Each structure stands twice: as C-alpha cells, then as structure tokens.
C-alpha cells in the first residue's frame with residue numbers, strides 16, 4: 001500500500017476502512033473452478049454466503065455461473081434480491097423458517113434437509129401440492145476420521161436417513177436433487193474420505209442424485225508467514241481437487257454434477273483492513289500501540305495476521321517488541337503481538353487476509369463498523385458505507 005493512496009482514502013473515509021479486492025476474488029473463483037474441473041468436468045461452485053455476503057462478490061459468482069449456498073432466510077433473501085435464480089440457490093442450515101421453505105421450494109429452489117423434523121415439513125408441503133415437482137436435498141453426516149462428531153445432517157447409518165431415501169423412492173413428484181456434506185476442518189488429508197464417502201453412499205442407496213455437494217472447508221491463499229502459524233499444512237487448491245478423481249473413476253462423464261461450497265478459499269485473501277495508530281505507551285516495561293481497529297474487525301485470533309505498517313509522516317521510533325491493540329475495552333483485543341520495527345502515532349496498520357467471517361461477524365460493540373472500499377479495479381468504489389450510530393440505535397425502543 002502506498003502512503004499517498006492511504007492519505008487520499010483517509011481524507012474521504014476516515015482513519016479506518018476495509019479494502020475489498022474483487023479482482024482477486026474473481027481470479028480465485030476461476031482458478032478454483034479450473035482446478036476441480038480439470039479432474040471432474042461436471043463441476044460447479046456454490047459460494048458460501050455466510051463467509052462474506054458482500055453483494056458485489058455474490059454478483060460476481062452469479063455472473064460467472066456459480067451457485068449461492070445460503071444458510072438462513074436472510075441470506076436467501078439476499079441471493080434473490082441480487083437476482084440469483086431460485087434453481088441456483090442451495091439452502092443449508094439447521095433451522096429454517098417453514099413459510100420460507102414452502103415459498104422457496106415452490107419457486108424451484110433446493111432445500112437440504114438436516115433432520116427428520118425438517119423432512120416431515122417437506123412431506124407436508126409436497127402433500128399439499130401433488131401436481132408440483134420438488135427437488136429434495138439431504139445433508140449427510142459420516143465419519144471422515146477428523147475426530148469430530150458433527151451435529152449437522154443425517155447420520156448415514158441411522159433410520160432417519162433410511163426413511164429419507166425411502167421417501168424419495170416412493171414419492172413420484174420428489175427427486176433427489178442434492179446429497180450434501182460439509183466438514184469444517186480444512187486439512188486436505190480428510191478430503192479423500194469425504195469424496196469416497198459420498199461415492200460409497202450413492203452406491204449403497206442406489207440413487208444417483210442430480211448434484212453431489214462436498215461442502216466447504218478449503219484453505220484460502222495466504223502469505224508464508226501466516227501459513228507457518230497453522231499446525232497443519234496449508235495446501236494449494238489442486239491438492240483438494242485431486243481428491244475428487246474418485247468421481248471420475250466411478251462415473252466417467254455420466255455422473256452427477258459435483259459442487260463445493262467454498263467461503264474462505266475464495267474470499268479470505270480478498271480483504272485488507274486499514275487502521276491507524278492512535279497512541280503509544282509503556283506499562284511496566286511493556287509497549288502498547290492503540291489502534292483505531294479491533295480484532296472484531298478482522299476476526300482473526302490466535303495468530304499474528306500478515307501486517308504492513310505504512311509510515312504516514314510522524315516521528316517514528318524503533319520497538320523491539322510492541323503489541324498492536326484494538327479500540328475495545330477487552331484485554332485480549334490484540335491485533336498483533338510482539339511487532340518489531342519502526343512505529344509512530346498516525347501510522348497506518350494494514351492487515352491482510354481479512355475476507356472471511358469479518359464484516360459479517362462484527363458485533364455492534366464499542367463502535368459501529370467502518371466503510372468497505374474497492375480500489376482493485378483502478379477507481380475507488382464504495383462497497384459499504386461506514387455504519388452510523390443510528391444504524392445501531394434505531395431498533396431500540398426509547
């Protein structure tokens with residue numbers, strides 16, 4: 001980041017803001033799509049809205065022919081407002097509003113049921129509209145040896161799942177639209193079991209769904225300094241893509257469409273946060289720089305994010321170790337531990353890899369959120385204005 005650019009943006013938007021890189025997002029999408037398509041051509045991406053539902057990003061996915069993966073009626077509403085066709089939306093999530101489920105199903109969308117009670121809801125809807133066709137999605141849950149007993153989806157060895165499959169077989173106006181799974185751990189080593197688990201399941205139930213959805217859980221791109229802070233290997237896209245060869249081997253080019261639901265893999269490296277050093281002090285020999293910016297803005301904890309300091313003209317001093325701390329009153333609100341280098345009040349702190357679970361998870365705590373700008377395409381585009389106090393206060397009854 002150049003000092004002149006930051007100066008210009010600060011003048012117009014204040015001392016803290018996000019920079020969205022939509023160009024990088026587009027390029028990540030195409031690269032990830034190519035990686036999987038090279039192994040199994042009938043492939044598509046369903047972007048995980050919850051990770052970062054900035055409309056500009058969701059629109060890019062839609063333009064590029066990708067699907068929307070939503071997990072609430074709120075995200076569903078956003079996808080529809082953006083103009084995503086209902087048949088290109090996949091609705092996951094453990095709790096869904098029944099009225100919205102009915103509306104969405106009748107529009108031709110796919111709902112992935114999570115449990116037997118939801119299946120009962122679908123049955124009652126289908127029964128009421130015997131002349132209409134419905135696509136049923138089922139979220140499944142099996143062991144991939146990752147040490148997690150997930151709470152999501154149907155246990156593939158349980159009676160409820162058996163009933164799901166039997167229901168599809170005996171109901172003429174219902175087809176198996178999607179078999180979906182998701183495993184949160186992003187280690188590529190669990191992906192072969194994930195992919196093979198789906199192929200084995202299809203063979204066992206004897207029904208080939210229209211789409212097989214392997215979920216998210218793919219690491220995004222990051223600098224080596226961030227990679228080194230993970231206890232597991234952070235692989236390239238292709239390492240995940242190679243694991244779906246089992247679909248090509250089993251189905252050739254006659255198989256179901258294969259989908260993944262990446263969030264972080266697409267958007268993680270597509271946002272930076274820029275904050276400003278407001279004060280520097282020492283307490284019992286320990287140095288702190290207070291920043292307009294917080295861990296709440298970047299949603300990264302337990303690691304030191306990739307950071308750049310842009311000196312803005314103040315008199316700098318060399319620090320052997322200084323913690324860059326946030327504007328909240330939480331002791332643990334540390335943006336970066338043990339920074340070493342020159343620093344001055346007024347310097348800009350540029351934090352990278354802030355694209356996933358950041359702006360969508362920023363609570364209205366201490367300060368409203370800062371604006372989001374996109375400068376990746378040559379001009380400065382305001383993506384989200386800074387929140388005002390009224391944005392946060394107006395739902396209270398005074």
Ligand SMILES: Cc1ncc(COP(=O)(O)O)c(C=O)c1O
Pocket residue numbers: 048051069092182184186215216217218261262263264265356
């Ligand atoms: C069902 C589902 N799909 C996709 C994702 C996106 O995962 P990631 O950010 O690891 O790509 C999540 C994240 O929790 C999820 O729960």
